[in-house]
Amino acid sequence: MFLFDQEENREKIEEFIAFMDKNREMDGALLPVLQEAQNKFGYIPEEIVELISSHMQILTSTIYGVATFYSQFSFVPRGKYSISVCMGTACYVKGATDILEEFSKVLGIGLGETTPDRKFSIVETRCVGLCSDAPVVMINNQVYTHFKRADVDHILSILG
Amino acid sequence: MAQTLAEIKEMAWWELVKRLNETPDEYNIGHDSISLKGDYYQLQERIALRNIGIINPDSIEEYIATDGYFALQKALLMKPEEVVKVVKDSGLRGRGGAGFSAGRKWESAAKQQVEQKYVICNADEGDPGAYMDRSILEGDPHSVLEGMAICGYAIGANKGYIYVRAEYPKAVSSLINAIDQAQKLGVLGDNILDSGFDFHIELRLGAGAFVCGESTALMESIEGKRGMPRNKEFRTTERGLWGKPTVINNVETLANVAPIINKGADWFSAIGTPLSAGTKVFALVGKVNHPGLVEVPMGMSIYDIVYKIGGGIPDGKKAKAVQTGGPSGGCIPSKMWDTKVDFESLEEVGSIMGSGGMVVMDEKDCMVDIAKFFLEFSVDESCGKCTPCRIGNKRLLELLEKFTEGEADYTDINKLKNLSNVICTTSLCGLGQSSPNPVLSTLNYFYDEYKEHAEDKHCRSGVCKQLLRYEVNERCVGCTRCLQHCPVDCITGAIRERHYIDSEKCIRCGECFNNCPVDAITVY
Amino acid sequence: MRVTINEKEIHVEEGTTILEAAKLLNISIPTLCHLHLHDIKYLNKQASCRVCVVDVKGQDNLLPACATPCKEGMVISTDSFRAIQARRTIVELLLSDHPNSCLTCAMNLDCELQKLAGDLGIRKIHYMGETHDEPIDDNSYSIIRDPNKCILCKRCETMCTEIQTVGALTDIGRGFFTTVGPAFHRPMNETTCTFCGQCLAVCPTGALTEVNNIKKIWRAINADKYVIVQTAPAVRVALGEEFGLEPGTPVTGKMVTALRRVGFKQVYDTNFAADLTIMEEATEFVNRVKHDGKLPILTSCCPSWVNFIEQQFPDMLDIPSTCKSPHEMFGALTKSYLCEKMGLNQDQVVVVSVMPCVAKKYESHRQELQGEGGHRDVDFVITTRELAIMIKETGINFLDLPDSDFDNPMGESTGAGVIFGSSGGVIEATLRTAYHMMTGSELPDTLIEFHGLRGLDGIKTASVDIEGRTFNIAVAHGLGNARKLLEGIRDGTFEVDAIEIMACPGGCIGGAGQPYHHGNMEILEKRAQGIYAEDRNKEKRRSHQNVHVQKLYKEFLGTPGSKKAHDLLHTHYTPRPKL
Numbered sequence A: 001m002f003l004f005d006q007e008e009n010r011e012k013i014e015e016f017i018a019f020m021d022k023n024r025e026m027d028g029a030l031l032p033v034l035q036e037a038q039n040k041f042g043y044i045p046e047e048i049v050e051l052i053s054s055h056m057q058i059l060t061s062t063i064y065g066v067a068t069f070y071s072q073f074s075f076v077p078r079g080k081y082s083i084s085v086c087m088g089t090a091c092y093v094k095g096a097t098d099i100l101e102e103f104s105k106v107l108g109i110g111l112g113e114t115t116p117d118r119k120f121s122i123v124e125t126r127c128v129g130l131c132s133d134a135p136v137v138m139i140n141n142q143v144y145t146h147f148k149r150a151d152v153d154h155i156l157s158i159l160g
Numbered sequence B: 001m002a003q004t005l006a007e008i009k010e011m012a013w014w015e016l017v018k019r020l021n022e023t024p025d026e027y028n029i030g031h032d033s034i035s036l037k038g039d040y041y042q043l044q045e046r047i048a049l050r051n052i053g054i055i056n057p058d059s060i061e062e063y064i065a066t067d068g069y070f071a072l073q074k075a076l077l078m079k080p081e082e083v084v085k086v087v088k089d090s091g092l093r094g095r096g097g098a099g100f101s102a103g104r105k106w107e108s109a110a111k112q113q114v115e116q117k118y119v120i121c122n123a124d125e126g127d128p129g130a131y132m133d134r135s136i137l138e139g140d141p142h143s144v145l146e147g148m149a150i151c152g153y154a155i156g157a158n159k160g161y162i163y164v165r166a167e168y169p170k171a172v173s174s175l176i177n178a179i180d181q182a183q184k185l186g187v188l189g190d191n192i193l194d195s196g197f198d199f200h201i202e203l204r205l206g207a208g209a210f211v212c213g214e215s216t217a218l219m220e221s222i223e224g225k226r227g228m229p230r231n232k233e234f235r236t237t238e239r240g241l242w243g244k245p246t247v248i249n250n251v252e253t254l255a256n257v258a259p260i261i262n263k264g265a266d267w268f269s270a271i272g273t274p275l276s277a278g279t280k281v282f283a284l285v286g287k288v289n290h291p292g293l294v295e296v297p298m299g300m301s302i303y304d305i306v307y308k309i310g311g312g313i314p315d316g317k318k319a320k321a322v323q324t325g326g327p328s329g330g331c332i333p334s335k336m337w338d339t340k341v342d343f344e345s346l347e348e349v350g351s352i353m354g355s356g357g358m359v360v361m362d363e364k365d366c367m368v369d370i371a372k373f374f375l376e377f378s379v380d381e382s383c384g385k386c387t388p389c390r391i392g393n394k395r396l397l398e399l400l401e402k403f404t405e406g407e408a409d410y411t412d413i414n415k416l417k418n419l420s421n422v423i424c425t426t427s428l429c430g431l432g433q434s435s436p437n438p439v440l441s442t443l444n445y446f447y448d449e450y451k452e453h454a455e456d457k458h459c460r461s462g463v464c465k466q467l468l469r470y471e472v473n474e475r476c477v478g479c480t481r482c483l484q485h486c487p488v489d490c491i492t493g494a495i496r497e498r499h500y501i502d503s504e505k506c507i508r509c510g511e512c513f514n515n516c517p518v519d520a521i522t523v524y
Numbered sequence C: 001m002r003v004t005i006n007e008k009e010i011h012v013e014e015g016t017t018i019l020e021a022a023k024l025l026n027i028s029i030p031t032l033c034h035l036h037l038h039d040i041k042y043l044n045k046q047a048s049c050r051v052c053v054v055d056v057k058g059q060d061n062l063l064p065a066c067a068t069p070c071k072e073g074m075v076i077s078t079d080s081f082r083a084i085q086a087r088r089t090i091v092e093l094l095l096s097d098h099p100n101s102c103l104t105c106a107m108n109l110d111c112e113l114q115k116l117a118g119d120l121g122i123r124k125i126h127y128m129g130e131t132h133d134e135p136i137d138d139n140s141y142s143i144i145r146d147p148n149k150c151i152l153c154k155r156c157e158t159m160c161t162e163i164q165t166v167g168a169l170t171d172i173g174r175g176f177f178t179t180v181g182p183a184f185h186r187p188m189n190e191t192t193c194t195f196c197g198q199c200l201a202v203c204p205t206g207a208l209t210e211v212n213n214i215k216k217i218w219r220a221i222n223a224d225k226y227v228i229v230q231t232a233p234a235v236r237v238a239l240g241e242e243f244g245l246e247p248g249t250p251v252t253g254k255m256v257t258a259l260r261r262v263g264f265k266q267v268y269d270t271n272f273a274a275d276l277t278i279m280e281e282a283t284e285f286v287n288r289v290k291h292d293g294k295l296p297i298l299t300s301c302c303p304s305w306v307n308f309i310e311q312q313f314p315d316m317l318d319i320p321s322t323c324k325s326p327h328e329m330f331g332a333l334t335k336s337y338l339c340e341k342m343g344l345n346q347d348q349v350v351v352v353s354v355m356p357c358v359a360k361k362y363e364s365h366r367q368e369l370q371g372e373g374g375h376r377d378v379d380f381v382i383t384t385r386e387l388a389i390m391i392k393e394t395g396i397n398f399l400d401l402p403d404s405d406f407d408n409p410m411g412e413s414t415g416a417g418v419i420f421g422s423s424g425g426v427i428e429a430t431l432r433t434a435y436h437m438m439t440g441s442e443l444p445d446t447l448i449e450f451h452g453l454r455g456l457d458g459i460k461t462a463s464v465d466i467e468g469r470t471f472n473i474a475v476a477h478g479l480g481n482a483r484k485l486l487e488g489i490r491d492g493t494f495e496v497d498a499i500e501i502m503a504c505p506g507g508c509i510g511g512a513g514q515p516y517h518h519g520n521m522e523i524l525e526k527r528a529q530g531i532y533a534e535d536r537n538k539e540k541r542r543s544h545q546n547v548h549v550q551k552l553y554k555e556f557l558g559t560p561g562s563k564k565a566h567d568l569l570h571t572h573y574t575p576r577p578k579l
């Protein structure tokens, strides 16, 4: 289990509360609020769910139900580098599976997992809209097009 | 407004021409029109993509330079029902998948006698392999805003939402900027162009659920709930977002609206085929020489798109099929590439237009594997609400896995068919209703490949690894490299002698093949 | 509107679903997720199982009968080959992700999925593959949740969220591995769940069931313990259903005989304790009225309701009566008064309650309800259904049993005690006695039935004049209605003096431990009639007329509200705010 350090995150929590206050009147505010939390904390700690619940008067069960529906939200922190291999059709027919396998092999983790040092996570993405440059890999917000299996080692060594 | 649209246009047009003239090779600049230069664009007819690659998306002036917001201005001087009529008469059909008449949808919403109505722009573009919406949002955001505002005026709505994928950060910032500019200029917001009509647009970000592209699921999502499709009891034009009449249209659909208002219904309906008016943007990707977005009049043949625009198949490989319509669509074998791309023709051959993904596949693509790929997608993206889709697709996928792993027998082909039919006919929403299409269409056109997988345990494209056989051929020089790399020690052979692979033990990892210096491993 | 179903024509009103129209024609269409309990305004309309699909002329797809409104001229066929095949495949699919362990399942022979598989003649599951493999939650004292048996109908969620407004359950995740359960996959006892059990009362499968205590009781009986049993008022009008009798048939006498045959040393009536509860509660009420104490007073005999107020209205814990629930009073008295009388040691005695309720299983473990030395007032609680199983297990021919009477001194009861089992009954009984306490005279027989407080309306109100003062009374059943009442009290829109709240729709007759009603709410109606008939047949219908209760006060407790009564019969509440 990862522990959420309230003290260390105090400032972020305050900003987050301000965000909730600002959007309190918005219809259907739960999703934007969860997105803010995911972006701010990198994941959605249980404590934050409770905070949203008491602040926005939404049941924790509802929040949990909504958050687990969308793949954007995660309840465990992801690695520093989130490696997403596009598995959209264009990338798939251009060999994305091989790339995914290679990352998996080199890092020793499966899809959706994080290395023990919390440096890398492999996440799956579907079509990032750059199909004509397939296959595509995204690491955090950096896009790599025409990616080749052989590029894996190189990229990891740069980040590593 | 301090300046009229015409005044802005006057100035901006010359600025734009001046800017484009810096790279004259790229543009054909006429006295009142600009288009992209080159063979690739020759056969295209760009309406939805009219401004892409030409104007600066961050500049509302450049949008106005190419007649932007003139359609809105024109519409505001018409009666709402006249606007509806033009759109209806134009024959514009939804570009998001189902191809429903946009005008009829608007008409239905316009008829509802309630205060609050909504317009939603569906920018959740989820079909893997399609990215036209992204391109429009990033390259010409105002065209969507204008379309929405016209729709709002026509149906009597003054609030619009754009539901856009969070994975498109650039599209999001482009939209934010565009909305801001449009409000400042008075073409969005209160009392638009002094007409008394108010229209506000709010952005909502998707959160990574393909099914939220389905209209009712999308509404649930905007409402802050789990994005699960609603049971189809009411039309969304009667009860949509928050139970209010709502028109939901796709990005590309909306981008077509302004030109239709500007140039008239007849102009638009003359393009394309009688039942499928206008153009369609396709994302031509996969095994094709010039992948990219192409916008062509409806009714062009697949062959022309792949060869004349896309430049054919790379590396001298043989074409096998195109897949259209994404996970809801089907595969059309190359021998049928004279098929026209319009709503009816595609449906006739067992595929659909969908959002316009067009993936070209060559002989190295295994059709069972492709069906499996799309099914994996549907299984991952099923919301889980209804039984046939939640469990049925999973079982369908497991059946396909039996084929690709060499464990299927001929009875499984029947099972595939029966289960597919039940899933199609009983699922609650479009996802489940169409998820077996890739299976059904490949079964239909590539039955032999299924049979080979099941009976001969053979994959002719060499994709299904579990069906591969590795053998050492006469080129072997006995270097022992393969032997050293084999993880299960199933290769034997003395140094400088031909090696041998025990096929029973081989786990088909491919290491021997990858490491042989002289290509002495045959895979088939 | 005119529609044709299986070649029969029928006129229906706009908004009628195909399922409802078919019902009018006596055509049955199988359903699974759909559940409509009109009387309590419960509607689970997910249209998600797709078991009810039918063929509609002109439609490519099959449509769910439960959620498709009829349209003029619709031609429907419920028995086309295509529809039947599809239904079968769908049930096969459900079974392909199911443990299929009917023989050892708590829902065996009561399960709607099992019945459906039988009705559709499923003989083989053609599609097999990966299945759910989730841990079973048996951490609470009341409810067992086996997500592997869940078919995702969401009946439980709808019940918990919309009717009970507790919201302990949600659907989690997406796609094949979706489950329905508490946030963060927490065990039920770490959530806001009140253990009312209404979720399991509507669950069509064995995914939600009660904690079964039968084995423990057999063990106690065979360990030569002095096992004493008491039965709640609502049990006697429902137990017969398990043996084929009409709902509402009172089987008190046979039940007592059966309990003796099963091996209980003594068989008592919780109704006696109900009369006692009335004495205590009416006293508390009268005292509050006299001394300008906090009003309204709230009844406190429903443990699920107590949970609810502790969690959701921690600021209002000064209004419920401090009375323990009747069976807990009984337990406390057994372990003091009765033990003393019979010369038994607390350790030798085991108190078992037969209740219509699953919350009482949890209640018996509440810290507050343990006597000296950590002895629980009540050792085990079993439900009406569990009792039926014990009787069947023993091989007793229930219907042929002779009647017999409860043991005494705690077996006698008045009509006031029995109506506890139905919504409105507790307050009605309280009024009968409070009137006497305030005026010294009796409410006339013609006035002791408060019909305005009976029935299945969510919130019922009445007023009574006692010595020139008008008392406003309200009754709520179902926690959603309770919430409305409490919020009304908090913001002053409800001005009432006494309130009865029961967590279960209909009160304890609709408790989650009763034989399953399978959606037929008439059953509750009939059980209520059975209860009110018992009351009417009693010679004594006011708690203070119970001779044994009077004797108990004289011999042991002193007066109602005395120190001793407080120590044994009253409890306290703790704020436990939860989200």
Ligand SMILES: Cc1cc2nc3c(=O)[nH]c(=O)nc-3n(C[C@H](O)[C@H](O)[C@H](O)COP(=O)(O)O)c2cc1C
Binding pocket: B093, B094, B095, B096, B097, B098, B099, B100, B102, B122, B123, B124, B125, B126, B127, B210, B211, B212, B213, B214, B215, B216, B248, B249, B250, B251, B253, B254, B355, B429, B430, B431
């Ligand atoms: C599973 C599913 C996903 C869909 N995804 C999208 C999408 O990403 N974008 C879109 O415009 N329409 C999508 N649609 C179609 C919409 O439901 C709807 O028909 C469309 O947005 C209406 O707009 P149009 O009439 O302009 O096409 C999807 C439908 C289904 C069933």
Ligand code: SF4
Binding pocket: B211, B228, B229, B381, B382, B383, B384, B385, B386, B387, B389, B390, B427, B428, B429, B430, B431, B432, B433
């Ligand atoms: S068909 Fe699939 S995506 Fe659509 S409602 Fe059913 S489970 Fe959800």
Ligand code: SF4
Binding pocket: B470, B482, B485, B486, B487, B488, B489, B490, B491, B501, B505, B506, B507, B508, B509, B510, B511, B512, B513
């Ligand atoms: S494919 Fe792998 S397992 Fe098979 S022989 Fe080659 S190295 Fe060994």
Ligand code: SF4
Binding pocket: B472, B475, B476, B477, B478, B479, B480, B481, B482, B483, B498, B499, B512, B515, B516, B517, B518, B519, B520, B521
């Ligand atoms: S690696 Fe190639 S050449 Fe060397 S032993 Fe193996 S098959 Fe022969």
Ligand code: SF4
Binding pocket: C098, C099, C100, C101, C102, C103, C105, C106, C107, C108, C109, C111, C112, C113, C114, C149, C205, C206, C207
């Ligand atoms: S839930 Fe029903 S079908 Fe499942 S094992 Fe229990 S009785 Fe059988």
Ligand code: SF4
Binding pocket: C103
């Ligand atoms: S129904 Fe069949 S499986 Fe069940 S106990 Fe009887 S014989 Fe055995």
Ligand code: SF4
Binding pocket: C143, C156, C159, C160, C164, C166, C167, C168, C169, C192, C193, C194, C195, C196, C197, C198, C199, C200
């Ligand atoms: S027992 Fe009652 S409160 Fe608990 S989950 Fe079930 S319905 Fe909700």
Ligand code: SF4
Binding pocket: C149, C150, C151, C152, C153, C154, C155, C156, C157, C180, C199, C202, C203, C204, C205, C207, C208
């Ligand atoms: S637990 Fe029972 S009631 Fe709840 S969704 Fe599952 S099967 Fe339905």
Ligand code: SF4
Binding pocket: C195, C196, C301, C302, C303, C304, C305, C356, C357, C358, C359, C360, C502, C503, C504, C507, C508, C509, C510, C511, C512
């Ligand atoms: S109403 Fe009765 S059966 Fe229901 S929880 Fe309360 S005490 Fe138990």
Ligand code: FES
Binding pocket: A086, A087, A088, A089, A090, A091, A092, A126, A127, A128, A129, A130, A131, A132, A134, A135, A136, B128, B129, B130
């Ligand atoms: S499929 Fe990979 S970017 Fe579209």
Ligand code: FES
Binding pocket: C030, C031, C032, C033, C034, C046, C047, C048, C049, C050, C051, C052, C053, C064, C065, C066, C067
């Ligand atoms: S009963 Fe109709 S869909 Fe479940």
Ligand code: FES
Binding pocket: C232, C233, C234, C270, C301, C302, C325, C326, C327, C355, C356, C357, C420, C421, C508
């Ligand atoms: S059974 Fe005792 S109060 Fe309901």
